[in-house]
Amino acid sequence: MNGAAHIDPIAAVVLHLAIVLVAAKLGGELAVRLRQPAVLGELSAGVVMGNIVWFDPVAADPAVDLLARLGVLILLFEVGLESTVKQMLQVGLAALLVAVTGVVVPFALGWGIGALLVPELGPYVHAFLGATLCATSVGITARVLKDLGASQRDEARIILGAAVIDDVLGLVVLAVVSGAIVAADQGSSLSVGEIGLILGKAAGFLVGALALGVVLAPRLFRLASRLRARGVLLAVGVAICFLFSWLSSAIGLAAIVGAFAAGLILEDVHYRDFVDRGEHGLEDLLEPISSLLVPFFFVLMGMRTDLRAFADPEVLVLAGALTVVAIAGKQACSLAVWRRPIDRLSIGIGMIPRGEVGLIFASIGATLTLGGRPIISPALYSAVVVMVIVTTLVTPPALTWSLARSSRPAAQSSQGPSQ
């Protein structure tokens, strides 16, 4: 009969969501038992599932993708909440130097590897390969630091600050390189004015958003604290996170930059009115939401890995070379830290993962054409994916080891309950 007509369209979706949740927790459990951060287990669970045909509908489900994207925003928002603008400014110069070094050196090395191994593809492709190496994936490092309870350490602030800045710088490099490619494809070249516009937007957003937030956030929460409906604090907080994500996206930056900025400007003095009347703080309220949503991002990133790419020797050589310069390039960051009590090695390691941003760059490269051929061919794409996977997989254990080695006690901040 037409029983099928009654099957709610949500049915397949919730099955997929349940599968991802269970896989994430089983993978996370395995990692925790092996004394690794749970995030590595979630990624690995995703890699295993991604290479079993049976799970293909899960990986292709737009609902899983949506929750993963929301999850990474919530994660960056949470990480931002753990820091304040004041604390970021204290590490600001260090973070800026680390970020600039961590963009310039890998970009140059990536370009060089391209020129060395695939000279026939020309400078635009080489520049694009360099661009994919620029941006650190804040998501992975933030999660590892959170799993280790190290988010409040100075190293963590420098890494996260630098990662956010090099995200912006990476996006600027990408925008400039792709702009040049589009112009070259049309037989012209990129104007200085256009480069200036891209640069101006990025700087304007961060400074503007932070300044606006610092002025507006306290007023907004004072207003919101007068509302009597249930769940106002959480809804307002999440809405601000989403609005900032949209704003940063709308001006051409990554949405995660906005989510992090939103977290940065919200401090718990702003919503003390809520806590005073017995409600939970924003961090407490976000905790269950992030523990449910964030694993979707890491499992999905794992699922998108095609292990068959490892079978092609040429891809393997290029992937290996890219991975080596990706890791080595970010170690240059540690040279940019001049303050002594800071653990330089942890900073270099913390900057390694390329994660989601590298994948986004590679997928943009696959859609750009020059003379009718895509800038990033399937083979190059596989090489970039391998680089992203290895840098991502290598960071959690390395950072765990490195932070444990530098046995300084975690610096306590004045910023309310730590998790």
Added chain:
Amino acid sequence: MNGAAHIDPIAAVVLHLAIVLVAAKLGGELAVRLRQPAVLGELSAGVVMGNIVWFDPVAADPAVDLLARLGVLILLFEVGLESTVKQMLQVGLAALLVAVTGVVVPFALGWGIGALLVPELGPYVHAFLGATLCATSVGITARVLKDLGASQRDEARIILGAAVIDDVLGLVVLAVVSGAIVAADQGSSLSVGEIGLILGKAAGFLVGALALGVVLAPRLFRLASRLRARGVLLAVGVAICFLFSWLSSAIGLAAIVGAFAAGLILEDVHYRDFVDRGEHGLEDLLEPISSLLVPFFFVLMGMRTDLRAFADPEVLVLAGALTVVAIAGKQACSLAVWRRPIDRLSIGIGMIPRGEVGLIFASIGATLTLGGRPIISPALYSAVVVMVIVTTLVTPPALTWSLARSSRPAAQSSQGPSQ
């Protein structure tokens, strides 16, 4: 330039989500100030937004739809968690009688109204109109009861138990009626065996799921409590909710039936191991998630209302008649309650809203054809929608008034922290 290429696809989505969140809380606030449950304000905010063209992309966003569908599952799961199988069985017979009365009477009245006002459309259409009147929307009533802190009262258990049962009965009626229509459209008729199969599946699911859950849930949680990864309790709980939703959908019942059943079988003795080691209980962990997700359902239901349908007098007459019998028909439920200390009027009122199930029925009717014409024409659809809206809007204030009038203290259960 190609700045557009960098706009994260999540950007538009998060803007829409932020808009819904803000609208929900503003609407909820207005309702609370008018001493109404917040849900009425969320619905009204949706109705207002749904009739402003500017918000059309929000209403059409599949992400909003997804979160709304997940929200109603989480809501029913939460409501189920507040009751135990034992408590449900105590009100079981009363709930069954209420449910059967609340399906038979509105079905007959709906059929009669169809035969009276639109006799030319034939008995299949009349039967279908009757079917749309069968199922109470547990979502609305559950939320009102929750907002009023009355979920633990005997009336609440009877209403929710009956609503779940009449959801099943309504789906059975719908399956039988649509089966008959499909058969008639093909020139044959529905066999007794097919009707038996539909009935058997429904009974089998509820009894089977409950029995299985009662046996398996404690073992599953004892196993899960040995895991050390973060957020295991919440992930396992939500995964069970999703799996039951999928299961009930897979056998042709509404997904919400499974979500409610999942909540019913999970009792806090099952996860005492988690709470003993200092974690929050499942209800506490779900609270922020539901306060964020559930408003999406109510705002979206409001947004799907087209106020222009009210402009056609013929639609208005049919809508008015359907609404009257929808409300009057469920008052017959109170006659099925023979125990005296129970507030009968509240039960009759609590069964009124048709909400999501009525809308789902109407949309299925719009896709069924008989002799080349849809069973539910656009005009009939509008009439059903108006009935759904009015029954939905009328219930919160009526139930608030009715429960306040019967001033019996809320029965305290032994079931842990109430909200």
